Amino acid sequence: MNLAWKEIKKNKVRFLILGSIVFLVSLLTFIISGLANGLSQDNAALIKDLPEGQFYMNEDADEKYNLSKIDSDIQEDILNKEKDAVAFSIQMGFLNDEDDKQQSVAFVTSTDSKLFENVKPGEVILDSSLKEAGIKVGDTLTNNQFSGEFVVKGFVDQKKYSHAPVAFINMVNYQEIYRVMEMQMVFIPGADSSHEIAGLQSFSNKEFLGTISSYSAEQMSLNMIIWFLVVISGMLFAIFFYMMNVQKIGLYGILKAIGVKTSKLFKMIWTQMLIITVISLILSVTLSQVFNMIAPEGMPFSLTFETTMQLSIVFLVIGFIGATLSGLQIKKIEPLQAIQQGEA
Amino acid sequence: MTLFTIDNVRKTFTNGEVKEEILKGINLSLREGEITALVGASGSGKSTLLTIAAGLQPTSDGQVIFEGKNMTTMSSEQVRQVRASKFGFVFQFAHLVPFLTVEEQLMLMLDVAESKLSKGEQTKEVNRILKLVGMDHRKNAYPSSLSGGEKQRVAIARAIIHKPKVLFADEPTASLDSKRSKEVMLLIRDLTKKLNITTLMVTHDEEMLSYADHIVKMSDGLILGNV
Numbered sequence A: 001m002n003l004a005w006k007e008i009k010k011n012k013v014r015f016l017i018l019g020s021i022v023f024l025v026s027l028l029t030f031i032i033s034g035l036a037n038g039l040s041q042d043n044a045a046l047i048k049d050l051p052e053g054q055f056y057m058n059e060d061a062d063e064k065y066n067l068s069k070i071d072s073d074i075q076e077d078i079l080n081k082e083k084d085a086v087a088f089s090i091q092m093g094f095l096n097d098e099d100d101k102q103q104s105v106a107f108v109t110s111t112d113s114k115l116f117e118n119v120k121p122g123e124v125i126l127d128s129s130l131k132e133a134g135i136k137v138g139d140t141l142t143n144n145q146f147s148g149e150f151v152v153k154g155f156v157d158q159k160k161y162s163h164a165p166v167a168f169i170n171m172v173n174y175q176e177i178y179r180v181m182e183m184q185m186v187f188i189p190g191a192d193s194s195h196e197i198a199g200l201q202s203f204s205n206k207e208f209l210g211t212i213s214s215y216s217a218e219q220m221s222l223n224m225i226i227w228f229l230v231v232i233s234g235m236l237f238a239i240f241f242y243m244m245n246v247q248k249i250g251l252y253g254i255l256k257a258i259g260v261k262t263s264k265l266f267k268m269i270w271t272q273m274l275i276i277t278v279i280s281l282i283l284s285v286t287l288s289q290v291f292n293m294i295a296p297e298g299m300p301f302s303l304t305f306e307t308t309m310q311l312s313i314v315f316l317v318i319g320f321i322g323a324t325l326s327g328l329q330i331k332k333i334e335p336l337q338a339i340q341q342g343e344a
Numbered sequence B: 001m002t003l004f005t006i007d008n009v010r011k012t013f014t015n016g017e018v019k020e021e022i023l024k025g026i027n028l029s030l031r032e033g034e035i036t037a038l039v040g041a042s043g044s045g046k047s048t049l050l051t052i053a054a055g056l057q058p059t060s061d062g063q064v065i066f067e068g069k070n071m072t073t074m075s076s077e078q079v080r081q082v083r084a085s086k087f088g089f090v091f092q093f094a095h096l097v098p099f100l101t102v103e104e105q106l107m108l109m110l111d112v113a114e115s116k117l118s119k120g121e122q123t124k125e126v127n128r129i130l131k132l133v134g135m136d137h138r139k140n141a142y143p144s145s146l147s148g149g150e151k152q153r154v155a156i157a158r159a160i161i162h163k164p165k166v167l168f169a170d171e172p173t174a175s176l177d178s179k180r181s182k183e184v185m186l187l188i189r190d191l192t193k194k195l196n197i198t199t200l201m202v203t204h205d206e207e208m209l210s211y212a213d214h215i216v217k218m219s220d221g222l223i224l225g226n227v
Helices: A003-010 A012-048 A072-081 A128-133 A171-178 A205-211 A213-247 A249-257 A262-294 A305-332 A335-340 B046-053 B076-086 B102-112 B119-132 B148-160 B178-195 B206-211
Strands: A053-058 A086-096 A102-110 A123-127 A150-156 A164-169 A185-189 A200-204 B002-015 B018-031 B035-040 B061-066 B087-090 B166-170 B198-202 B214-219 B222-226
Touching (some): A072 A086, A086 A171, A102 A171, A128 A150, A150 A164, A213 A249, A213 A305, A249 A262, B002 B046, B002 B198, B046 B198, B076 B087, B119 B148, B148 B178
Parallel strands (some): A123 A150, B035 B198, B087 B166
Antiparallel strands (some): B214 B222
8 A cells, every 4th residue: 555645635835835835945956956057167168078087287386376387498399299188378358349349358379289278360250149149250359468450360169268259279379479489288189197297297177176265265155055955955855754753653553553564654755755856846847947058148157967967866865864864763663662652 | 151361461661760560460261152241440551451461561470361372472573463353342432544434444344354246245344234233324424423332432443444353342331421421342252253253342330331241350460250
């Protein structure tokens, strides 16, 4: 007999309240997760889109890429030895459009590589978000530190760094703007931490993202909120079922007295937890995916189905733990207690 | 024929350093199909004896023999199986499952007792027993809509639906008025005789003793007399 479902049917309001709370908490978690991921893309899509490998910067740069300068001989040596290696630099700056309106961009330049857009001197390839600012292919853009003009050759999707659209420019133009001859970093795709280079400090992709101060601070706070919400949902289950169990101690005792197995009572709690969580998650996953599709253009929101599924599994596990913890008191209930008590 | 034997059963409770002997060597036999009433003042040990006999708490010494098997040496799972399939319980309060209808309360008991009946046979049996206790017209009702007497009738139906060998009744009429008490006792007597169920009942109500075949008087953890 399915006791779990019969109890839910008889006490709809009680379970509806718990379901609504789980739905709201999970929806909030998905939305914040979408924002965290969106902000992470907005902050470092340029780096996140690179394959796994190792980043190298000067040991004395104190793990700050913008203080790093790779010696040209070392760079030459690495690029000769490693076929896919690329040296690159990133600096925040401005471009003035044809109406002389300043656009904040992240200038990126690199040696010849498939991993970065390569342009000729005087050309620029921009992140497509700048199309919204009215910039088109063929437009000429200027920079206060640059003597010439940049002609827009094209746009690329989802190339952002430090919440600014990326502008790929030629190395010669970069050297003129920032008056620096050396590149900041070298990236070797496919390399691991064992691949050491004298005088340079190596970072995995994840470690390198951690050196971007705004990225780690932003992600840390958002991830803390996400996990806090997940823990809250687990506690909600534990408290809800604990309160229900306290009210039903007499009933459980009598059921045990007449021979109902303790495992059957546990299965009842688990089934109820599963029914409520699955229904709540189906609703919140659907709604968050709909939001993902209709989120305003400028909103940094990115929620993949995989992420919602992973979080849903975490919710189920946490719900299971919460319900089980509250169910431990069932194990302790003695039938005698119930018999000696009044009507449940 | 003796179905149940309580042999020199003792029960001692320890509260800190104080030991209190509640049962001081009880010997009692229950014969098949008969109703035995345990009577005595509060604290005489009658409820403790009933719960020990029903396998709801262990003895400190002595043995409880049911159908030739010593229940005091059984594992808790074996005792649970005996309780589920061979015993029926009626308590002072009906203790029905609030979210199950009258019919479902009985179906649950058949489920717990691992009844071999098919679904259809189970439904027939439930209807038959509900008719016996006069509750067939309320089979779809939930406990919250039943009166105290009706709840106790359902509790009796639940206690006998799986054809137990022994019915344990702990003050089954204590929560009812005298009219309902008589109805319930008559029902217990009629059903246990009809179905040949052995009954051990605790009561403090002397009026109810007229329904018993044997009356066992207890005082201070000992049996004073067996009438």
